[in-house]
Amino acid sequence: MGGVAGGPLMGRRIVVTRQAERAAALSNKLEALGAQPILCPTIKIIPPASCVEMDTAISQIEAYRWVIFPSTNSVQSVFQRMLETGIPTNRLSEVPAAAVGPTTQRALEARGATVAHIPDEYSAERLGETLDPVVDERILVMRADIGEPTLGEILTRRGAQVDEVVAYRTVTQPPPVIAVMELKRGVDALTFTSPSTVRGFLELGPGWRNLTAGVMIATIGPLTSAAVRKVGLKVQVEADEHTMEGLVSALVTEFTGKAGK
Numbered sequence: 574m575g576g577v578a579g580g581p582l583m584g585r586r587i588v589v590t591r592q593a594e595r596a597a598a599l600s601n602k603l604e605a606l607g608a609q610p611i612l613c614p615t616i617k618i619i620p621p622a623s624c625v626e627m628d629t630a631i632s633q634i635e636a637y638r639w640v641i642f643p644s645t646n647s648v649q650s651v652f653q654r655m656l657e658t659g660i661p662t663n664r665l666s667e668v669p670a671a672a673v674g675p676t677t678q679r680a681l682e683a684r685g686a687t688v689a690h691i692p693d694e695y696s697a698e699r700l701g702e703t704l705d706p707v708v709d710e711r712i713l714v715m716r717a718d719i720g721e722p723t724l725g726e727i728l729t730r731r732g733a734q735v736d737e738v739v740a741y742r743t744v745t746q747p748p749p750v751i752a753v754m755e756l757k758r759g760v761d762a763l764t765f766t767s768p769s770t771v772r773g774f775l776e777l778g779p780g781w782r783n784l785t786a787g788v789m790i791a792t793i794g795p796l797t798s799a800a801v802r803k804v805g806l807k808v809q810v811e812a813d814e815h816t817m818e819g820l821v822s823a824l825v826t827e828f829t830g831k832a833g834k
Contacts, residue, residue, distance in 0.1 A: 580607025581825045586760040590615045590748075590770040595645070598676070599764065602821045611760055613752035615773025618646050621718065621739045624654060630713055630738045631660055634668055637736075638710035639690075641671045643697050643724060647715040648680040650741040673700050674816055695815040696794065701727030708732035715740040719769060721796065745773035753777065761828075762789040762810075764820060768800035775804065782806075789827065793820050 585608045589600045593614045600610035621627065631654070634640065642648050655662050665686045672678040674695030678688045692699040701724045704712075714725055714737045725735045748756075756777075763785065765771050775781055782805075791810035792798045798808045810827045812819035 580605070581829050583607035585609065585762065585824075585828060586611055586755075586758075587762045587764060587824065588613050588752075588756065588760050589764055590774060591766050592616050592618055594618070599766070599817045599820065602817060603824075606821065606825065611752065611755045613748045613756065613774075615745060615748055615771075615776065616743050616767070616769045617746055618650070619742050619744060620650070620654075621742055626738045627651070627654055627715075627740055628658060630715075630736060631655060631658075631664075634664055634713070636711055637668055637713045638706070639671050639704065639712045640665065640668050641700065641704070641712060641714045641724070642677050642681060643673045643700070643714065643716055643720060645677050645680045646717065646743075647740045648677060648684070651715050652684050654740075671700060671704055673697055676816060695819075696796075697721060697724040698727065700724060701731075704728065710734065711736070713738065718742040743767075743769045745769060745776055747776040747778075748774070756784045760788055762791055762824060764791050764793075764824075765797050765801060766793045766817075766820070768797055771797065771800040771804065791820060791824055791827070793817075 582603060587603050587608045588611045589596050590613050591599060596612050600612060603610045652662055663685055669689035670681050670686045671690040672681055672688050674691060678691050681688050690704055692703045707728055709732060711734045712728055714735060716737050716739060718739045725737045728735045785806060789809045790801055790806055792801060792808055793812050794815035798811050801808050810823045812823045
């Protein structure tokens with residue numbers, strides 16, 4: 574599907590590696606600016622191997638001073654589990670929630686939760702640094718199985734009693750055949766929105782590196798950039814604001830700058 578005629582990304586073929594269920598948050602924004610998004614999901618989200626810890630934490634949710642959601646995936650997973658087990662979702666409105674950024678905040682508020690804190694910089698590390706009060710407070714972190722331990726470590730150092738519960742698992746998957754065909758036709762940019770999307774891209778097989786030759790690589794933030802560099806690739810674009818909007822804005826700035834030269 575082609576993009577909007579005359580947009581700042583007109584004609585640019587930009588690869589979206591997010592999981593299929595959440596790709597629209599980025600691909601729709603790209604398309605609105607004239608780009609042709611190439612959907613190439615390299616990860617998928619599945620439930621935890623066991624939901625016992627999550628069920629226990631949810632059943633005693635009132636015991637916590639804060640419940641932290643580091644991603645929209647954690648929001649979706651927790652609320653889905655509550656629906657599956659018959660626990661009223663309005664119980665989460667009784668405890669202040671902290672969200673890593675505005676997208677996660679909107680996901681929580683859409684489900685009736687009260688978001689009392691988001692950091693001034695949209696990262697888990699900054700969330701851990703700015704949350705208050707935390708000293709001697711019980712805090713529940715609804716994390717991914719491969720989530721960075723930084724958030725819990727920072728809160729613990731600041732004096733909090735932290736329970737980290739796996740709310741979902743992120744698994745890599747080979748991109749679909751049609752996506753690989755589009756990659757071989759040639760693309761202008763590859764976008765990565767988490768370290769796991771980078772790892773999943775490697776499942777293209779031995780020839781994955783050839784598909785990146787001459788292609789701009791854009792990431793949502795420093796952690797993802799580090800994952801890209803770890804596999805020997807160069808990051809040309811990193812979003813200043815670590816959101817889908819920030820990533821799109823960075824792409825526009827880069828492409829319009831190139832066009833003006």
